[in-house]
Amino acid sequence: MKISELKSIWEPDLSRLSGRDRGQIYYQRCQVILGEAIRSRRAVITNNRIDRDWLRNEIGCTASVLAQNAAIRALVEDRDELFKGLTVRAPFQRRKVPQARSTRSHRLATALQMARFSGKISFITLVRDSLAYQVPLLQWGGRIDEEVSDWLRHLALSIKAPETSLKTYSSVIRDFTRFRRRHQFLWDEVDDGLIQKFQSFKLAKGVKADVVNQYTDIVFGFYIWLEETGRLTNHVQLSPGSNTGKKRIDFNITSKSTSPSTWKVDDAPGRVWNHRLTLSDNSKKDKRHTPNKEEIGRLQDSVLDQKHGERNLLLFLWAEKTGARRFEVLQITVQDLPTEEGRDEIADKGGTWAIQVFRKGRDEKGNLFVPVDLLRLTAQYVKYERSKIVTRCQERGVSVSDSLFLTDKGKGLAASSLTGLSRAAFIKAGVLRSSYHRLRAVFATQETKKAVEALESGHMQLIPGTNWTQTILLRVAELLDHSNLESLEHYLNNFLNARIQRAQATSGIAASETIEYKRKEIEALDRRIDNRIRLMEVMANLNVTCDPRIGAKLEAIGREVLTLDD
Known part of the structure; x- marks a missing residue:
């Protein structure tokens, strides 16, 4: 007997199903029961968690199922966290779901009713291992979207995705859910054709192709997770071909496999599966321009004309000379800078000063390596322009932030303000198709040059287990805190091509x-x-x-x- 032959998931006799299929039915029942418990705030709570005996009786399974079924165990543990923050009333008495409720027509009618709502994204705080996590929750008219919310909770707690990424994922999946409901597709009926229609819809709205590709990656990632956790079976292609054994399987969502990156030092985890729906965007590289030396000079002149010229110049120099991202530069405080004696010691040794900041996508801090000349220029700003702001604020009785880069009100400069002033500088300097973030590319170009020349002169040794190109890219990736080495290859290729015509020594670059x-x-x-x-x-x-x-x-x-x- 197969799952598709069941009239309802609540049929009492499941003995003719295989063990795997019974596990899927038990999981679906557990989803329904806990979903109703959360919406009605009715459940049996024992020792600050869902009572397992009560849940087992509601599902109709044995105690071993709750203990051994990994998907059910993970679901129940997640719901335990939710119930800690809810005021729970007396347990509800689950009624047997009529046979008609499991039909597609009823599910589709419910989905169309939910389509009236725009979808609300809210964040709840969950504590796990003494750490607090902000976890998004997607609701439609007060009803929790369980599949999406479970996936987002997985990203927050297991993958530890940043809150900004979680907001993006939530927004994209909410948008896609509204789209599929308008086209009368249930969540477990999505296929390549619907995703392509979604792409066309976004393109017609004026969304750029590379952004639509990012949306597609998020939707595909969601359905990969549904397949891997057993919520869907043979829906997404996660095998080399469309044949499994002697039976041909036509997957709703097809994919293609690629070999893992050969640049990774750690063991690569098998093959990587990607969707086949990537839109071509041949103009993408042309849209991102890395400023050259002459353009950087114009940019620096343009920021000097702004109100806080010295501060704004330093903001540009920190990105250009350390490869720091916008939010990383704004984390730096005055206490992070060395003393004058410390700067002199660094200069004598010919080294750099390491500052600890939170890097992109990491829970722990990483190093930002600052050259001594930039430290000296920054010290001049602290001594003069910043000290004036501090003095004025203290005279008015206003507290001053420890942030290195201050506003007139003594607060740390906001990321939006940095974006605004940098955009104005780029426009005034006439540097098109570029942004503050592209200063990282300037840094990457310079560091690639230095790494090549240091390796040639013997000042840098090969990393064990790598060749010379991998050593160079790993060195640059470390400084940039970049996870994808392959995306740095073009810096090396451009430099090697340029050397055919002209070469510079590392000392010459440092002297300039x-x-x-x-x-x-x-x-x-x-x-x-x-x-x-x-x-x-x-x-x-x-x-x-x-x-x-x-x-x-x-x-x-x-x-x-x-x-x-x-």
């Missing part, structure tokens, strides 16, 4: 960088001297033309400003 830092430091000093001269002239004129008492007062204020400037 030092000269550039000195030039910026002198320019900052020139601006401060010019400001002092203009202020002295203004005070002299005011002292002559104004009332002597007013002139004396203005002169005192001016001298106080000059003292702060010193």
Whole structure:
């Protein structure tokens, strides 16, 4: 007997089913029971968790099923966490679901009713192993979307996906769910054709092809998880061909396999499965432009004209010289910087200063390696421009953030503000198809050059088990905190092609960088001297033309400003 021959999952006699099929029926029953328990807040709770005897009797299985079925065990443990935050009333008495409720027509009618709702994404806090996780929950008219919410909980607790990624996944799956319901597809009926229609729908809305591909990856990842956890069977292709044994299987969602990356040092986990619905976007590479040296000079000049010119210049230099991402730069505090003696020691050793920041997609902090010349230029900003902001805030009784880069109000600069000022600088400098993030590409290009030349000169040794190209890319990936080495190959290829015409020594690159830092430091000093001269002239004129008492007062204020400037 097969599952498809059952009239309802609540049929009392399951003895003719195979053990695997019985396990799937028990899992479906457990989903329904716990879903009703959460919606009605009625369940038997013992020792701050769902009572297993009560649940076993409701499902109609033995105690060993709850203990040995991995999918049921994981589901129940997750629901235990949910019930900790709910006020639970008396247990409900589950009624046997009529046969008609399991038919497609009834399920589709329910889905169409849910289509009236836009879908609400909310976050709940779950504590596991003394760590708090923000877990998204998708609801339609007060009813939890169990499949989606279980998947998101898996991403949050097991994969430890960042909260920003979870928000994106939730939004995309919610959008796709609304689309499939409008086209009268149930969640377990989705196929390649519907996903292609979803892609066409997004393209017609003006969404770029590369973004639509990202949406498709998320939907495919969701259905891969459904297949791997037993919620779907032979729905997504996760085998080399469409034949399993002697029986041909036509998968709803097809895929293709690729070999794992040969760049990984760790053991590669078999083959990787990807969908076949990637849209071509030949213009993608042309849309991302890496600024050259002349354009970087124009960018720096444009930010210097902004209100906080010295601060904004440093924001650009930190991205260019350390490869830091926007949110990583904004994590840096004044306490992260070395003292003057520390900077001198670093300069004597010819090394860099490591700062601990949270890197992308990681729970623990990683190192950001800062050259000593950038540290010196940053110290000048702290001594002058930042100290003025601190002084003004303290005089007004306003608390000041420890963040290195401050606003006029003494708060740490927001990521949105950095995006806005960098966009304005790129537009003013006439650097098109580029952004603040592309400064990481400038850093990657420079570090690739240095790594090649260091390897040639013998200053860097091969990493065991790798060839010279892998050693170089691993070195650059470490500095960039980049997980995909293959995406860095083009930096190496571009450099090797350029060397046919011109080559530079590592020392030459380092020397040119030092000269550039000195030039910026002198320019900052020139601006401060010019400001002092203009202020002295203004005070002299005011002292002559104004009332002597007013002139004396203005002169005192001016001298106080000059003292702060010193």
